[in-house]
Amino acid sequence: MTKTKLLLPLLQLRIAVNFKKRNGSRMLIQDSLKRKLIIQEDFPWRLPVLSNREEAETSETCDEILKYVGGVDLSFSKDDPSVACGTLVVLDIANLNVLYQDSSVVKLHIPYIPGFLAFREAPVLLELLKKMKTSASPFYPQLLMVDGNGILHPRGFGLACHLGVLADLPTIGIGKNLHHVDGLTLAKVRHCLEENSSKDIITLIGDSGRTLGAAMRSKEGSLKPIFVSVGHSISLATAIKIVKMTCRFRIPEPIRQADIRSKECLQKLNHEK
DNA sequence: GCGACAG
């Protein structure tokens, strides 16, 4: 009896120390990957003109035009939270049709810790991208939209940045909830949105003065915004344009489709059991 | 010390 009363706190202490150590090394990894991060335009293509897309398709120039937009998301099993399905989709930005889809069911060993989402989710998604690249699919994305933040992150290096750097792809981070960072709070954001009710986008500037992203009412008259931030090799202005082009509903279509299809994948798996 | 904390 007394033994357990003594050992329990010791075990908890050990666990807490290990937790701190692991996150410390993860912070170092984030800092070192961050040196490769590009926060400006760095891609070979240009945006399509959707109002007259016929013309854009057969443009006289030989410039590359953005067409293949990827989306990634994970869903989790309700029975076993360590079982997840990662999905990669690629849509045609001109009509938002799904051109490619692939899913992978995996067992996760790393827990979700705020600020360290990438260590849990990135491995599966990178594997899906790698598989697509090595299979020489003609639809390999020119840009990736990620379910999670970019530089809107405690150390300026969220999941979207992590994936962008490691996959060497332009990425855009999309948050469905605000990660409270650099003095930003939901109350402040709501206040700003109410003040400028004419605008559907407000820039998120932290206490440090840095521009971290944008809160965007992607659906007409919707109160709940989405949070757009730069992932890799793109500017916030371009990221916002692309998000607008891909929003049929509140969540941009590439991410929404990845979400829907990853859930379907788990459903099927459950059904087979 | 307390609260906050993407998915």
Add this chain to the structure above:
DNA sequence: ATCTTGTCGC
């Protein structure tokens, strides 16, 4: 992330 029904509206 996940558990959850109906319901109000275009």
